[in-house]
Amino acid sequence: MSLTSVVFNPIKTHTATVVFSHGLGDSGDGIAPAFLSLSKMLGHVKFIFPNAPSRPITVNGGMIMPAWYDISSLGxxxxxINEDEEGMLNSVRGINGIIRDEIDSGIPSNRIVIGGFSQGSAMALLVGLTSEYRFAGIAVLSGYLPLRNKIFKMAAESNKGTPIFMAHGVIDAVVPYNFGKLSSELLNSKGYRITFKTYNTLSHSINPDELRDFAQFLKDVLPDE
Known part of the structure; x- marks a missing residue:
């Protein structure tokens, strides 16, 4: 599966890349503006926002919309959670294609951060934990660990020591805060390097405090060289 993307090209010499996937019903065009200030701040970093393919979403009455995988129920x-493993793994292949293109262009995998929001952050964890490439970091905004009952059997050792930034709003009514917290605790118990940030007034969105913390994470794992 080949994906189209929205791209913020670096304003300086390109030495690092962030691949950031949007949430259900959104697009690269929809989420990219939230990160424009980060792109300007991190002039050496290329930001790629892939577009998910459109598919019927069961929980929305079969409505067709951009999605990385189907959702059959919320709770x-x-x-x-009844998860669409086939849809998830198809999307992993598409995102991996973007990663391979970056590596082929000369950006080493340890200068790439995989991230996402909501559904996109579940994809970031699935891509990051199962990849043979070692990444600079994984970023999970308002998301959760997918395939939690089998993902550790699928996981590679490559990113066992990779920093994982997780951020979640306490009043999130779409992906409950508890999903993020339990996911971070499970990953931590398996030996992954987790930073979990809580935002008391944040719903299912991105706010300036979260962006500031995410920017600091990117500065730490993708320093200008």
Missing amino acids: ENIEE
């Missing part, structure tokens, strides 16, 4: 219990 408060993370253990009861």
